[in-house]
Amino acid sequence: MVRFSNKNKSIVSQYEKPECLQSSLKTENRLLVSGGATNPYQRSFEALSLPMMGMMDDRAIKILSDIQEGIRYVLQTKNEYTLAYHGTGTTGMSGVLDNMIEPGDKVLVGVMGYWGDKVAKIAQRFGANVARMEKPPGSRFYLTDIEAELQTHAPTILFLISGESSTGVYQPLEGIGELCNKYNCISIIDVVATVGQQPIKMDENKIDVIYFNTQKGCGGIAGLSPVSYSPRAMSKFRKRQTLPRIYQTDIKEQADAWFITMPKDSPHKAWRHSFSISLLYSLREVLARIVEEGIEKVWERHADIDQYFQSRAEKLGLEHFVPKPEDRLIGTTMFKVPTGKDGYKIESYIAEKFKIDVSPGLFVNMGKVLRVGLFGSNANLEVATSVIQALECALNSTQTDL
Numbered sequence: 428m429v430r431f432s433n434k435n436k437s438i439v440s441q442y443e444k445p446e447c448l449q450s451s452l453k454t455e456n457r458l459l460v461s462g463g464a465t466n467p468y469q470r471s472f473e474a475l476s477l478p479m480m481g482m483m484d485d486r487a488i489k490i491l492s493d494i495q496e497g498i499r500y501v502l503q504t505k506n507e508y509t510l511a512y513h514g515t516g517t518t519g520m521s522g523v524l525d526n527m528i529e530p531g532d533k534v535l536v537g538v539m540g541y542w543g544d545k546v547a548k549i550a551q552r553f554g555a556n557v558a559r560m561e562k563p564p565g566s567r568f569y570l571t572d573i574e575a576e577l578q579t580h581a582p583t584i585l586f587l588i589s590g591e592s593s594t595g596v597y598q599p600l601e602g603i604g605e606l607c608n609k610y611n612c613i614s615i616i617d618v619v620a621t622v623g624q625q626p627i628k629m630d631e632n633k634i635d636v637i638y639f640n641t642q643k644g645c646g647g648i649a650g651l652s653p654v655s656y657s658p659r660a661m662s663k664f665r666k667r668q669t670l671p672r673i674y675q676t677d678i679k680e681q682a683d684a685w686f687i688t689m690p691k692d693s694p695h696k697a698w699r700h701s702f703s704i705s706l707l708y709s710l711r712e713v714l715a716r717i718v719e720e721g722i723e724k725v726w727e728r729h730a731d732i733d734q735y736f737q738s739r740a741e742k743l744g745l746e747h748f749v750p751k752p753e754d755r756l757i758g759t760t761m762f763k764v765p766t767g768k769d770g771y772k773i774e775s776y777i778a779e780k781f782k783i784d785v786s787p788g789l790f791v792n793m794g795k796v797l798r799v800g801l802f803g804s805n806a807n808l809e810v811a812t813s814v815i816q817a818l819e820c821a822l823n824s825t826q827t828d829l
Contacts, residue, residue: 456782457778457782457783458783458784458810458814459805460783460784460785460800460801461798461799461800462592462789462798462799462800463786463800464642465642465804465805466804467647467648467709467803468646468647468712468713468804470712470713470715470716471709471713472709473712474705474709474712475648475708475709479705480704482698482704487702487707488686488694490707491510493711493714494653494710494711494714495510495687497710497711497715498511500718501622501627501645501717502618502629503627503629503631504637506629506655506656506658507687508656508660508682508687510653510654510681510682511641511651511652511653511707512651512652512676512681513651513652513700513702513703514651514676515640515650515652516617516638516640517652518652518676519638519640519652519653519676520546520617521549521676522638522673523615523636523638523656523676524546524555524615525671525673525677526664526676526677527584527613527615528555529554529667530554530669531555531556532555532584533556533580533582533584534555534556535558535577535580535582535585535586536557536558537561537562537573537598538559538560539561539562539564539566539588539594539596539598540591540592540596541591542591542592546586546617547559550586555584558580558582560572560573560576564594564596564791564792565748565749565750565754566749566751567596567599568587568598570602570603573587573603574606574610577606577607578610581612582610583613584613585603585606585607585612585613585615587603587614588617589616589617589618589627590620590621590756591620591756592756592759592789593789594749595748595749595761596749596755596756597621597625597756600616600628600632603616603633603634607635608633613635613636613660613663614636615635615637615638616634616636617639618637618638618639619638620758621756621757623725623803624644624725624726624758625726625729625756625758626726629655634657636656636660637654638652638653639652641710644802645717645803646716646717646803647710648706650703651707654678664679675700680699683697683699684697684698684699684700728807729757729758729801729802729806732806732808733760733801735808736799736801736811736814736815737755739811739812740760740762740815743818744765745763745765746762746763747760748763748792748795749761758802758806759802760798760801761788761798762796764795764796764797767828767829768822768827768829769827769828769829770796772826772827772828773785773787773818773822773827776824776827777817777821780820781813781816783813783814783817785798785799785814786798786799786800801814
């Protein structure tokens with residue numbers, strides 16, 4: 428029992444100090460190429476230590492504006508309702524579904540892995556009448572598949588994953604918006620595993636709603652989820668008969684907080700909740716890093732490294748989980764675990780010997796594949812070569828045999 432005196436009063440803590448918190452945190456440098464969060468660009472990481480400022484500061488309001496412009500550039504859109512929610516990509520997922528779905532809405536969800544299945548379940552929580560169109564892991568939807576399902580179900584909303592990272596599948600966006608316009612439904616696209624790696628071109632592809640996270644292809648720090656809503660999407664939102672269920676991702680409230688619908692000369696009226704100014708610094712700087720390189724160059728760099736890595740991996744005898752080259756994600760590559768090898772042992776061997784994090788799969792193919800993510804700051808020749816060398820060593824080691 429700990430006692431101390433405060434103004435002649437004895438204040439007693441009934442708990443001892445936790446032993447685990449009586450020393451400073453120590454970590455080690457690791458190469459994060461598991462297909463999840465990547466090592467951030469240095470510019471983004473260093474921004475976390477910049478001096479703090481209040482959110483009513485004119486400079487803070489300017490940072491919000493800078494971020495909006497950066498997101499628009501990355502997505503290739505002019506959408507006014509473009510901002511970032513506080514939270515991970517799942518926050519963006521839940522937020523856009525909540526804003527677009529009213530109870531009873533028919534929602535058609537493309538399921539070709541874990542994330543599509545998760546979206547279908549979240550949509551049900553919001554009272555949607557969910558129809559699932561499904562493909563087996565390793566394959567994607569074609570426009571003819573999607574149009575047939577739109578004709579059958581006549582949904583209010585179509586949801587697709589542009590990069591199903593649980594299976595390594597790429598879903599092209601060309602033609603999706605045209606179909607949704609033809610069949611009078613709103614398109615919502617998850618670009619978590621494609622943004623910053625492959626062209627999105629939101630306006631050109633007539634996509635209505637997009638969300639992503641900041642720790643993958645963008646090369647930033649986890650904790651924010653950028654979103655963008657088209658005029659068609661906002662028109663549907665304004666016709667709602669009920670309020671969105673989640674206050675903090677309500678696009679109307681957030682539009683005020685980001686000064687889209689609130690004048691900047693009244694900052695205190697715009698306040699909705701506290702921002703993490705450090706995360707906003709980090710996102711602003713990673714977007715500035717992308718602008719500096721140029722989005723076309725960023726796409727080209729990712730494509731070049733992906734091609735190099737896959738060609739080297741194939742020479743090691745690794746077989747792709749996704750059979751068709753045109754269906755494979757750029758940046759997140761998935762190989763089948765070779766016969767006689769153990770995916771978990773390969774992961775552990777590479778982590779211990781090389782300080783490199785790869786993944787033995789995710790949910791639908793756990794233990795059956797090796798998942799490698801080379802995106803953001805890790806989309807470079809040095810990292811790709813290091814990972815190939817680590818894989819080669821692991822595959823030749825008797826420690827990774829069954």
